[in-house]
Amino acid sequence: MTRPLVISDCDEVLMHMVVPFAQWVDEAHGVLFRMEDTSFANALKRKDCGTPLEAAEVWPLLDGFFRTEMARQYPIPGAVAAMAAIARVADIVILTNVGPDHQQRRADQLAALGLDAPVIGSRGGKGEPVRRLIEERAPSVTVFIDDLPNHHHSVAAAAPGVWRLHMVGEPAIAGRIPAAAHAHARIDEWAAAREWILARIAGNLPAPPL
Structure with a gap:
């Protein structure tokens, strides 16, 4: 043992993670992160129109954050x-x-x-x-x-x-x-x-x- x-x-x-991620997607992608329930995906909305991102769009953003922005x-x-x-x-x-x-x-x-x-x-x-x-x-x-x-x-x-x-x-x-x-x-x-x-x-x- x-x-x-x-x-x-x-x-x-x-x-x-979510705070620096939210800052980055706003600055780099025009996406707002506003967590209103337990869903991470539903919290991501386009800044110009308020439309939620499609599920397929969420992982590329996360992948981009972990690839280049972990220093945040x-x-x-x-x-x-x-x-x-x-x-x-x-x-x-x-x-x-x-x-x-x-x-x-x-x-x-x-x-x-x-x-x-x-x-x-x-x-x-x-x-x-x-x-x-x-x-x-x-x-x-x-x-x-x-x-x-x-x-x-x-x-x-x-x-x-x-x-x-x-x-x-x-x-x-x-x-x-x-x-x-x-x-x-x-x-x-x-x-x-x-x-x-x-x-x-x-x-x-x-x-x-x-």
Whole structure:
């Protein structure tokens, strides 16, 4: 049995994303980002006429942002210090849905901040990648952190013994995203989140079913 494992998302957990993304699509593409519900795609509208973008137009914008504009991103308050504290007692893996094309950019982005952890650029639900990491590493206890409820559902199905923390570190959207039904806790600030994670690691028990 190896060390505890913390599997963390990046955007809106470790790094601000929607605010710098909104600034860029406005400046470069004439697109306004106004999140009025839980849908990221519905938040993107053409500045000149207010028409929502088609679903097929959303990923190219995200891809362009991650390809050329990641330097606009900045850390969620307390995230880097919390990860440093957690790394003293657990292994950390960053599981982020930027896809394989942007995996190295994300690793370089985090390493520049002092967070030198393996990065997996995935696509789709995170349950299977989490399950595979547990099979590979056999951790004594695992904690998963993400801002999107669907990923907590995915992990709950594929790896039910994982502790799941729902965190939305961006205040501009936190109030519009309900607590994930398949997470064990919702904490949006890192000071409290760090203590919750460390307590789960110290307890060294699998997560209970929800």
